[in-house]
Amino acid sequence: xxxxxxxxxxxxxxxxxxxxxxxxxxxxxxxxxxxxxxxxxxxxxxxxxxxxxxxxxxxxxxxxxxxxxxxxxxxxxxxxxxxxxxxxxxxxxxxxxxxxxxxxxxxxxxxxxxxxxxxxxxxxxxxxxxxxxxxxxxxxxxxxxxxxxxxxxxxxxxxxxxxxxxxxxxxxxxxxxxxxxxxxxxxxxxxxxxxxxxxxxxxxxxxxxxxxxxxxxxxxxxxxxxxxxxxxxxxxxxx
Amino acid sequence: xxxxxxxxxxxxxxxxxxxxxxxxxxxxxxxxxxxxxxxxxxxxxxxxxxxxxxxxxxxxxxxxxxxxxxxxxxxxxxxxxxxxxxxxxxxxxxxxxxxxxxxxxxxxxxxxxxxxxxxxxxxxxxxxxxxxxxxxxxxxxxxxxxxxxxxxxxxxxxxxxxxxxxxxxxxxxxxxxxxxxxxxxxxxxxxxxxxxxxxxxxxxxxxxxxxxxxxxxxxxxxxxxxxxxxxxxxxxxxxxxxxxxxxxxxxxxxxxxxxxxxxxxxxxxxxxxxxxxxxxxxxxxxxxxxxxxxxxxxxxxxxxxxxxxxxxxxxxxxxxxxxxxxxxxxxxxxxxxxxxxxxxxxxxxxxxxxxxxxxxxxxxxxxxxxxxxxxxxxxxxxxxxxxxxxxxxxxxxxxxxxxxxxxxxxxxxxxxxxxxxxxxxxxxxxxxxxxxxxxxxxxxxxxxxxxxxxxxxxxxxxxxxxxxxxxxxxxxxxxxx
Numbered sequence: 001x002x003x004x005x006x007x008x009x010x011x012x013x014x015x016x017x018x019x020x021x022x023x024x025x026x027x028x029x030x031x032x033x034x035x036x037x038x039x040x041x042x043x044x045x046x047x048x049x050x051x052x053x054x055x056x057x058x059x060x061x062x063x064x065x066x067x068x069x070x071x072x073x074x075x076x077x078x079x080x081x082x083x084x085x086x087x088x089x090x091x092x093x094x095x096x097x098x099x100x101x102x103x104x105x106x107x108x109x110x111x112x113x114x115x116x117x118x119x120x121x122x123x124x125x126x127x128x129x130x131x132x133x134x135x136x137x138x139x140x141x142x143x144x145x146x147x148x149x150x151x152x153x154x155x156x157x158x159x160x161x162x163x164x165x166x167x168x169x170x171x172x173x174x175x176x177x178x179x180x181x182x183x184x185x186x187x188x189x190x191x192x193x194x195x196x197x198x199x200x201x202x203x204x205x206x207x208x209x210x211x212x213x214x215x216x217x218x219x220x221x222x223x224x225x226x227x228x229x230x231x232x233x234x235x236x237x238x239x
Numbered sequence: 240x241x242x243x244x245x246x247x248x249x250x251x252x253x254x255x256x257x258x259x260x261x262x263x264x265x266x267x268x269x270x271x272x273x274x275x276x277x278x279x280x281x282x283x284x285x286x287x288x289x290x291x292x293x294x295x296x297x298x299x300x301x302x303x304x305x306x307x308x309x310x311x312x313x314x315x316x317x318x319x320x321x322x323x324x325x326x327x328x329x330x331x332x333x334x335x336x337x338x339x340x341x342x343x344x345x346x347x348x349x350x351x352x353x354x355x356x357x358x359x360x361x362x363x364x365x366x367x368x369x370x371x372x373x374x375x376x377x378x379x380x381x382x383x384x385x386x387x388x389x390x391x392x393x394x395x396x397x398x399x400x401x402x403x404x405x406x407x408x409x410x411x412x413x414x415x416x417x418x419x420x421x422x423x424x425x426x427x428x429x430x431x432x433x434x435x436x437x438x439x440x441x442x443x444x445x446x447x448x449x450x451x452x453x454x455x456x457x458x459x460x461x462x463x464x465x466x467x468x469x470x471x472x473x474x475x476x477x478x479x480x481x482x483x484x485x486x487x488x489x490x491x492x493x494x495x496x497x498x499x500x501x502x503x504x505x506x507x508x509x510x511x512x513x514x515x516x517x518x519x520x521x522x523x524x525x526x527x528x529x530x531x532x533x534x535x536x537x538x539x540x541x542x543x544x545x546x547x548x549x550x551x552x553x554x555x556x557x558x559x560x561x562x563x564x565x566x567x568x569x570x571x572x573x574x575x576x577x578x579x580x581x582x583x584x585x586x587x588x589x590x591x592x593x594x595x596x597x598x599x600x601x602x603x604x605x606x607x608x609x610x611x612x613x614x615x616x617x618x619x620x621x622x623x624x625x626x627x628x629x630x631x632x633x634x635x636x637x638x639x640x641x642x643x644x645x646x647x648x649x650x651x652x653x654x655x656x657x658x659x660x661x662x663x664x665x666x667x668x669x670x671x672x673x674x675x676x677x678x679x680x681x682x683x684x685x686x687x688x689x690x691x692x693x694x695x696x697x698x699x700x701x702x703x704x705x706x707x708x709x710x711x712x713x714x715x716x717x718x719x720x
Binding site for chain 2: 106141146
């Protein structure tokens with residue numbers, strides 16, 4: 001008999017909630033209709049805690065914790081919306097904008113972009129940090145898809161979906177920190193990749209216009225990342 | 240002692256500019272310079288981007304005529320794909336272009352220029368604006384606003400939004416026009432035609448008061464250039480280029496826009512960011528030509544729609560050959576609005592317009608492509624080169640306002656010599672010099688370009704050749720040297 005995960009009770013934004021011990025604060029919040037902003041999280045993929053948008057405050061701790069990778073604990077008191085959190089979330093967004101060239105006027109994901117949506121809902125009207133304006137290439141070597149490094153926020157959703165769901169592991173990150181770069185295979189043009197199956201899952205899960213379908217340019221590119229939970233359920237025999 | 244008069248900024252135009260007038264010892268205007276002081280840089284920005292992004296990147300050049308850039312760019316991309324667009328898409332694009340023409344002409348005539356006609360060239364600048372027009376002639380003011388609204392609504396109905404829309408894509412348009420939307424647009428046209436006719440009737444009486452301006456506002460012989468369709472009508476979206484002279488004779492005809500470097504040169508002067516295109520066979524600066532409403536009406540012998548045709552005949556009767564005064568750009572603009580409305584109605588009544596197949600697809604077939612259409616201000620050319628994967632390696636834009644640059648500079652000199660006397664300088668005189676530029680309706684934000692590291696320098700030279708003063712503009716800050 002499998003051990004049944006223990007039920008924990010905790011407080012999120014003043015609401016008493018219960019969750020099983022293998023759930024994260026983000027899971028518990030979402031189950032109870034409490035919204036926490038995310039960028040790198042996607043239902044159906046493992047968590048990496050990369051973007052820091054889901055930072056929350058825990059009572060008794062001065063450190064902010066990412067809700068997506070912090071497991072619930074008995075008696076935990078979580079606050080998801082405070083001026084301090086707002087300040088840091090805005091800063092995260094501003095740093096993302098300053099890091100690369102997010103010029104939405106030519107972005108295929110304009111008005112359908114996770115980064116733009118978050119910026120709007122957090123009232124980011126200005127970026128107080130100097131833009132790095134890096135000279136980054138656009139890889140259009142793939143027959144159907146393209147990669148624009150200028151729009152990439154290094155959330156690694158594409159890396160994870162390719163590895164965990166498609167099983168191809170075409171994508172990975174090169175370098176560290178601000179110099180990280182999404183690469184296919186051993187840093188070859190995407191069109192020359194031996195492992196890419198052209199399934200397009202990476203395009204669907206990309207929250208910005210970094211990965212896109214060439215034929216959809218100029219249209220409203222509607223990405224549909226919701227397929228992941230179905231695929232996972234099918235794999236686990238739940239559907 | 241010679242003096243310099245500077246008009247800075249020039250008002251009621253699209254963009255930023257200033258004018259320098261150089262006076263001689265007698266206080267007469269010796270030289271006039273039209274400085275476009277803003278910088279565009281789009282030819283460089285777009286390098287490295289995929290070509291299919293170009294329509295959306297390039298339309299950001301301008302908030303007044305984004306549709307013109309969208310169309311010229313999409314046509315250049317069609318050329319890269321080596322494809323034609325579906326017939327319905329072609330007509331939808333044409334309607335979009337006409338809507339753009341209507342809204343932009345309405346802006347130029349009613350918002351920017353009608354205050355000069357109605358309130359007066361010498362009136363207090365505080366009163367000489369659209370609000371003054373609304374007070375003095377509310378029907379005219381309201382009509383102008385309604386007309387611009389209509390043009391913008393057509394753009395919004397077709398393309399989703401009024402400024403910087405998507406919709407036009409290499410290979411066609413993204414979404415066909417529904418019958419409901421078509422009917423909604425058709426229902427509005429008679430009302431707007433009535434507004435255009437009233438404005439024309441009013442202006443035809445009004446312009447008689449401006450004989451001095453008509454005589455001196457860039458009124459000189461020049462070539463005219465524009466797109467002409469195979470059936471000899473002004474081509475706004477399609478056709479081949481024609482040059483005519485001041486007598487109305489055809490100088491060159493059926494020129495492929497794609498071959499423009501063969502017959503159009505682009506000169507550069509140190510005092511402005513705007514290029515000086517010229518007709519190569521005549522050389523620089525003799526190859527001066529004009530584009531835009533006046534040119535388009537001068538180029539053809541037939542307008543093509545019933546109401547506009549009547550107006551066209553009346554207009555061409557003003558002079559024996561081509562109509563030469565740039566003051567008549569205003570008049571030509573009103574006729575074009577009427578033509579655009581009638582023409583739009585024709586297209587909307589064509590059953591093909593609501594066909595559902597509005598986009599073809601293809602992959603990259605050419606490494607170089609040119610797109611050309613008539614923007615409200617004149618012929619617009621986009622020229623791109625791409626690498627084998629479709630990334631832009633080089634771009635050149637020849638903008639409507641740029642074509643008129645030589646004529647504008649000469650027109651300013653002509654008007655300044657006539658109106659400006661250094662011993663009695665009045666607001667009205669300066670306004671007339673500005674109004675010459677306004678007649679061309681230049682769009683300066685569109686028309687500037689990058690040419691190396693170009694500090695903007697103004698030199699004041701005495702008749703004996705001695706340098707009296709120089710102003711050097713570096714990194715957008717001005718300093719005297």
